[in-house]
Amino acid sequence: MSLFSGLDSVTIVSYFLRLGQLLSTCVPFSLVAVEDTLREGIGNWCFFVWCFCFSASLLILLTELCIFRSRLPHYWDGFLHAYAFYFTFICLSASIIFGITYIQYLPQGPAQNHAITATAFSAMASVFYALEVAWVCAQPGNIYCFVSTFQGVIRRLEHVVACVIFGFITNIDLYRHQPALICCVVVYSICFVLGAVNFFINGCDCDNDRRLSIPYPGFLVGQTVLSILLYTTAAVLWPLYQFDENFGGQPLRSNDMTCSSDLSPTLCVWDQRLAVAILTAMNLLAYVADSAYMALVFVG
Numbered sequence: 001m002s003l004f005s006g007l008d009s010v011t012i013v014s015y016f017l018r019l020g021q022l023l024s025t026c027v028p029f030s031l032v033a034v035e036d037t038l039r040e041g042i043g044n045w046c047f048f049v050w051c052f053c054f055s056a057s058l059l060i061l062l063t064e065l066c067i068f069r070s071r072l073p074h075y076w077d078g079f080l081h082a083y084a085f086y087f088t089f090i091c092l093s094a095s096i097i098f099g100i101t102y103i104q105y106l107p108q109g110p111a112q113n114h115a116i117t118a119t120a121f122s123a124m125a126s127v128f129y130a131l132e133v134a135w136v137c138a139q140p141g142n143i144y145c146f147v148s149t150f151q152g153v154i155r156r157l158e159h160v161v162a163c164v165i166f167g168f169i170t171n172i173d174l175y176r177h178q179p180a181l182i183c184c185v186v187v188y189s190i191c192f193v194l195g196a197v198n199f200f201i202n203g204c205d206c207d208n209d210r211r212l213s214i215p216y217p218g219f220l221v222g223q224t225v226l227s228i229l230l231y232t233t234a235a236v237l238w239p240l241y242q243f244d245e246n247f248g249g250q251p252l253r254s255n256d257m258t259c260s261s262d263l264s265p266t267l268c269v270w271d272q273r274l275a276v277a278i279l280t281a282m283n284l285l286a287y288v289a290d291s292a293y294m295a296l297v298f299v300g
Helices: 008-034 042-066 074-105 111-136 150-169 179-201 218-243 269-299
Strands: none
Touching: 008 042, 008 111, 042 074, 042 111, 042 150, 074 111, 074 150, 111 179, 150 179, 150 269, 179 218, 179 269, 218 269
C-alpha cells in the first residue's frame, strides 16, 4: 500500500513543504549550536528565529497528522497563510543579517563553512515558506489571499520591522547602560505584543477587521494610538542616548572601537544602534500611516 494512500494532493504537497521547512531550519540552528564563534549578539537572535520556526512547523505538522484537515477550524488556512508569510520574511531577514555579520569576517575554516551553510539553508527556508504562501493561495475559494488592503500591508510591515528590531536588541550592550534605552526596549515589546494580540483575535487576517471578536474600532484605534505615542518616545530617546555626547552617546562611527576590522566578526555596536534608530522611525511612520488611513475610512 502506498505511503500516501488515502491522502489528497493538497495534503501531500503540504507535508512535503512542511518537511522542507523542518530540514532547512534544523540545519542552521544545529550548526550555530556547535560553533561558539557564531553564538553572540545577532547570532543568538538568528539561532532563536530558526529554533522558533522549526518548532512552529513541527507543531503544525503534528497537528495535521493527528487531526484530519477537514476537522480543523475554518480559519486554519488563514493561519497557515499568515504564519508562512511572516516566516518567509523572518527567515530571509535572518539569512541576510547573519550572512553579512559573519561570513565576510570569518577566516577560511570550519566556522566560515558553518556560517555559509547556515545562511544558505536559512534562505532555503524562506523559499519553502514562500512556496506555502503560494500553495495556500492557489487553493480554490481561499478567502485569505485576495489582494491585500493598504491597511493590511501596513500592519504586516509593522510586525516584520518589529521582528527585525528584536534581532538587533538581542545585543544587550546596546542599552543596558541607560535606563532610558531600556524603556525603549519595553516600548518595542509592548507594541509587538499588542500587534500580536490584534493579529490573533482577528483570525490571523490583517485585511478583514470584521473578524474581530471585540468591538471595532475601539481596540484597534486604541492599539494604534498607543503604539504611536510609545514609538514617538522611542524615536526620540533612542537616537538621543545613542548618538548625543551630552547623554553619553557616540556620534561618530570612527570613534567606536568595536567597529575596528581587527575585532570579532560581527556588525559593530554603532551600526546596530543606527539600524535600530532607522527601524524605529520606519515603524513610527507605519503606525502614523495606519492611523491616518483609519481616520479617512471613518470620515468617509
